[in-house]
Amino acid sequence: xxxxxxxxxxxxxxxxxxxxxxxxxxxxxxxxxxxxxxxxxxxxxxxxxxxxxxxxxxxxxxxxxxxxxxxxxxxxxxxxxxxxxxxxxxxxxxxxxxxxxxxxxxxxxxxxxxxxxxxxxxxxxxxxxxxxxxxxxxxxxxxxxxxxxxxxxxxxxxxxxxxxxxxxxxxxxxxxxxxxxxxxxxxxxxxxxxxxxxxxxxxxxxxxxxxxxxxxxxxxxxxxxxxxxxxxxxxxxxxxxxxxxxxxxxxxxxxxxxxxxxxxxxxxxxxxxxxxxxxxxxxxxxxxxxxxxxxxxxxxxxxxxxxxxxxxxxxxxxxxxxxxxxxxxxxxxxxxxxxxxxx
Amino acid sequence: xxxxxxxxxxxxxxxxxxxxxxxxxxxxxxxxxxxxxxxxxxxxxxxxxxxxxxxxxxxxxxxxxxxxxxxxxxxxxxxxxxxxxxxxxxxxxxxxxxxxxxxxxxxxxxxxxxxxxxxxxxxxxxxxxxxxxxxxxxxxxxxxxxxxxxxxxxxxxxxxxxxxxxxxxxxxxxxxxxxxxxxxxxxxxxxxxxxxxxxxxxxxxxxxxxxxxxxxxxxxxxxxxxxxxxxxxxxxxxxxxxxxxxxxxxxxxxxxxxxxxxxxxxxxxxxxxxxxxxxxxxxxxxxxxxxxxxxxxxxxxxxxxxxxxxxxxxxxxxxxxxxxxxxxxxxxxxxxxxxxxxx
DNA sequence: CTGAAAGCGCTTACAG
DNA sequence: CTGAAAGCGCTTACAG
Numbered sequence: 001x002x003x004x005x006x007x008x009x010x011x012x013x014x015x016x017x018x019x020x021x022x023x024x025x026x027x028x029x030x031x032x033x034x035x036x037x038x039x040x041x042x043x044x045x046x047x048x049x050x051x052x053x054x055x056x057x058x059x060x061x062x063x064x065x066x067x068x069x070x071x072x073x074x075x076x077x078x079x080x081x082x083x084x085x086x087x088x089x090x091x092x093x094x095x096x097x098x099x100x101x102x103x104x105x106x107x108x109x110x111x112x113x114x115x116x117x118x119x120x121x122x123x124x125x126x127x128x129x130x131x132x133x134x135x136x137x138x139x140x141x142x143x144x145x146x147x148x149x150x151x152x153x154x155x156x157x158x159x160x161x162x163x164x165x166x167x168x169x170x171x172x173x174x175x176x177x178x179x180x181x182x183x184x185x186x187x188x189x190x191x192x193x194x195x196x197x198x199x200x201x202x203x204x205x206x207x208x209x210x211x212x213x214x215x216x217x218x219x220x221x222x223x224x225x226x227x228x229x230x231x232x233x234x235x236x237x238x239x240x241x242x243x244x245x246x247x248x249x250x251x252x253x254x255x256x257x258x259x260x261x262x263x264x265x266x267x268x269x270x271x272x273x274x275x276x277x278x279x280x281x282x283x284x285x286x287x288x289x290x291x292x293x294x295x296x297x298x299x300x301x302x303x304x305x306x307x308x309x310x311x312x313x314x315x316x317x318x319x320x321x322x323x324x325x326x327x328x329x330x331x332x333x334x335x336x337x338x339x340x341x342x343x
Numbered sequence: 344x345x346x347x348x349x350x351x352x353x354x355x356x357x358x359x360x361x362x363x364x365x366x367x368x369x370x371x372x373x374x375x376x377x378x379x380x381x382x383x384x385x386x387x388x389x390x391x392x393x394x395x396x397x398x399x400x401x402x403x404x405x406x407x408x409x410x411x412x413x414x415x416x417x418x419x420x421x422x423x424x425x426x427x428x429x430x431x432x433x434x435x436x437x438x439x440x441x442x443x444x445x446x447x448x449x450x451x452x453x454x455x456x457x458x459x460x461x462x463x464x465x466x467x468x469x470x471x472x473x474x475x476x477x478x479x480x481x482x483x484x485x486x487x488x489x490x491x492x493x494x495x496x497x498x499x500x501x502x503x504x505x506x507x508x509x510x511x512x513x514x515x516x517x518x519x520x521x522x523x524x525x526x527x528x529x530x531x532x533x534x535x536x537x538x539x540x541x542x543x544x545x546x547x548x549x550x551x552x553x554x555x556x557x558x559x560x561x562x563x564x565x566x567x568x569x570x571x572x573x574x575x576x577x578x579x580x581x582x583x584x585x586x587x588x589x590x591x592x593x594x595x596x597x598x599x600x601x602x603x604x605x606x607x608x609x610x611x612x613x614x615x616x617x618x619x620x621x622x623x624x625x626x627x628x629x630x631x632x633x634x635x636x637x638x639x640x641x642x643x644x645x646x647x648x649x650x651x652x653x654x655x656x657x658x659x660x661x662x663x664x665x666x667x668x669x670x671x672x673x674x675x676x677x678x679x680x681x682x683x684x685x686x
Numbered sequence: 687c688t689g690a691a692a693g694c695g696c697t698t699a700c701a702g
Numbered sequence: 703c704t705g706a707a708a709g710c711g712c713t714t715a716c717a718g
Contacts, residue, residue, distance in 0.1 A: 002711055013689040018713055027687065045476065049458040050397040051711035054694050059393060060454030061441070070430040080417040087413040091447045096455050097413075098404070098441050104434045111403030111437050115392040133388065237641045272641055295638060298580045300618055345695055356705040361697060370703065394695035397710050
């Protein structure tokens with residue numbers, strides 16, 4: 001049953017039926033009621049979305065492209081919050097959310113991806129070729145990295161990390177250490193060698209976080225270049241644990257007494273592993289995170305961290321993509337949460 | 344730039360260009376190469392997905408309809424795992440995932456939802472009217488509830504809960520209690536009164552879980568009808584906590600010494616709150632969960648629970664929707680994980 | 687307020 | 703192996 005069938009059935013033109021569904025002001029309320037009533041009676045569920053999208057050029061679909069695999073992103077609290085924010089705005093505007101992973105679109109867009117009316121790209125900077133496969137006219141917003149000529153949404157990573165490190169360094173600290181995430185140009189899950197090449201601040205947010213840590217360390221009289229650093233490839237317990245275990249297993253006089261972690265996931269993994277080993281938190285080891293996820297706050301000891309509002313990031317991106325807000329890069333502020341892991 | 348433009352440019356018919364992209368066997372490799380090369384050169388990115396979907400009737404989009412809000416589902420470990428499994432299969436088949444919430448489609452399908460080639464409906468049974476708005480010819484798979492005439496995917500909830508309760512009741516238990524989820528017909532966040540109406544096993548999986556608990560309780564010499572029960576409306580810390588706090592705050596001789604919880608989230612909330620109160624686990628209170636989420640296993644004390652493979656549930660649903668597997672209801676088995684919360 | 691007609695960009699039998 | 707043509711189901715200026 002198509003719109004045309006319905007029009008024939010009712011003895012009106014297809015334009016009138018279309019207007020009944022899309023432009024109530026274009027026909028009399030009485031006629032509109034008759035058309036809608038008859039449609040219901042005959043089981044016509046309204047204009048076909050595929051045909052409508054071809055005709056109007058708009059699909060009412062917004063795609064979110066996640067840098068990581070969907071499996072990772074869906075299980076990551078921060079990415080999930082971002083998606084919540086996006087979904088909230090899209091729902092309210094009658095749009096729907098298509099989920100894509102940059103991992104699966106190395107060469108070409110899968111099936112329906114090119115149908116989207118706009119793209120929100122989240123996480124690490126994807127390859128240039130991926131960005132080129134996207135329709136050029138479609139709006140695009142980058143979240144947590146930059147694409148030249150396109151608006152991007154960030155939190156104040158550097159300032160946040162400066163603030164939390166300064167807080168941590170108020171207490172006497174002998175051996176600070178930094179655990180990074182996706183910071184090195186080449187894959188590296190373990191200690192970062194001094195000569196290792198790092199991604200730029202445009203490519204990864206953790207570079208700015210490191211800059212913030214360095215500024216606070218420098219001010220506190222530590223030589224940043226002498227502070228040991230580790231890198232983690234994926235923000236999960238399984239990938240974090242093998243990097244963190246050897247750190248915690250160092251002898252008492254070598255083990256860091258402060259670990260500045262660029263994510264809550266890293267800090268929580270360190271916390272769990274430290275507890276397993278009977279280390280006292282914060283006496284033997286102080287830990288800071290980043291993100292402010294629930295899991296770090298609804299536990300004892302509570303995590304000292306920086307809260308970023310990922311839901312709001314998602315909302316902003318969605319509003320921009322839908323044109324509710326003019327496209328413009330913006331920087332959200334964060335909030336220091338002082339918990340028990342680093343009082 | 345359209346397929347037609349490209350055909351004109353090359354001096355071939357549109358059919359040939361279409362075949363170059365879709366049916367390599369229908370033209371000579373040389374011509375195909377020329378067409379694809381020229382397309383790249385001229386910036387033609389391949390056939391338009393909207394037009395193709397209208398023409399072929401298939402969009403290569405599969406919709407997952409989540410009973411709960413997207414915000415909740417995206418932050419729930421179990422739902423996220425299911426989505427991972429779905430996404431994994433869809434990706435491999437060149438399909439994409441559209442995310443919908445039953446909450447937002449009470450009356451009508453939003454924008455592009457009707458475009459999907461198939462529907463995976465997850466969680467609580469949605470209203471009949473919602474199911475009626477879906478295209479009748481499109482395949483549909485229900486996960487964790489039943490829709491008459493459609494295949495459904497379940498885990499062996501009853502057997503799993505019988506098993507874990509039997510394990511727990513091996514130790515002397517004076518005052519068992521059960522904390523349920525979305526079990527009552529009317530909203531209820533607190534104690535369940537004896538006369539309260541419960542949802543049926545077709546509507547909510549927790550009814551089958553309760554049946555399993557009851558069987559083990561009965562076998563262990565407890566009168567199930569005398570076991571106190573609570574219901575929780577949403578599987579989050581914030582909603583669980585106000586129900587659990589009063590339970591833990593009961594005097595020592597009234598407080599349950601075993602809490603059978605129908606989800607890990609509930610059990611973990613109880614665990615955290617019990618730790619806050621200085622209760623010893625498992626000496627003062629034993630706790631069991633359901634799901635086997637990472638958060639319950641990567642902590643001390645480790646949660647005693649039943650692991651269900653939600654990723655596999657998602658994969659099965661996706662395979663069925665894509666026709667890789669014949670549509671048939673199935674029941675996945677679970678695994679008892681004995682942790683420290685109820686040794 | 688209503689209707690006839692063009693056309694969105696493709697794919698696919700079908701004829702050659 | 704290639705091409706001319708129909709048509710997927712709509713929406714939208716435009717004419718009346």
